[in-house]
Amino acid sequence: MQGSMFRFLTRQNGVVKLSDGKHLLRMPRYADFEAWWALRRESRGFLQPWEPTWSADDLTERSFRARVNRYEQEYSAGTSITLFIFGETDELMGGITIGNIRRGASQSCMIGYWMGERFSGQGHMKAALKLTVHHIFDRLQLHRIEAACIPENHRSIGLLEGSGFRREGMLRDYLKIDGRWRDHVLLARLATDDIGKDLIDDSGLYRANSHA
DSSP: OOSSBOEEEEOTTOOEEEEOSSOEEEOOOGGGHHHHHHHHHHTHHHHGGGSOOOOTTTTSHHHHHHHHHHHHHHHHHTSOEEEEEEOTTOOEEEEEEEEEEEOTTTOEEEEEEEEOGGGTTSSHHHHHHHHHHHIIIIISOOSEEEEEEOTTOHHHHHHHHTTTOEEEEEEEEEEEETTEEEEEEEEEEETTOOTTGGGBOTTSOBBTTOOO
């Protein structure tokens, strides 16, 4: 694997795999359960304030297998792509989802993500987001990416703004998070935005010296 630029990899069956040489993003598998369970369990207090209330069986293997089945169905339907984020040591660090994919006149999607507590604040999600954004614009050929954050989630808002997303407004009582309906800041990035275009080489791939 070349380390000089981001590479976008796919299996013959079309399952999405993205890599920059230091991070690998791929679709979840049943075999990921133990790593997923351990990371989500240890990060529960860190994640719950920003997520919908976890169900009583949220961390069970049965629930995880149902998630993987749903992810595969949504991918096959072209409505969503869920990816797990792995580091250089093949350790699971978090996840990112390209959801609510809309074609027709919209050509847009929503993104959401989570990172295990011990991997947060180290640039891993920034790298995963960069790979994902390029995949959305270059391979999926979408025009608009949206993301929504609770106003108090300054770290997530900062990540998005540092990745070329712009604030567009406030969504009232948008999602029920941790048991309460919460307002969300709406941010978006367009394929026509100029941000980062100077960091793309002639092949359409990001150069490795990109710090965006």
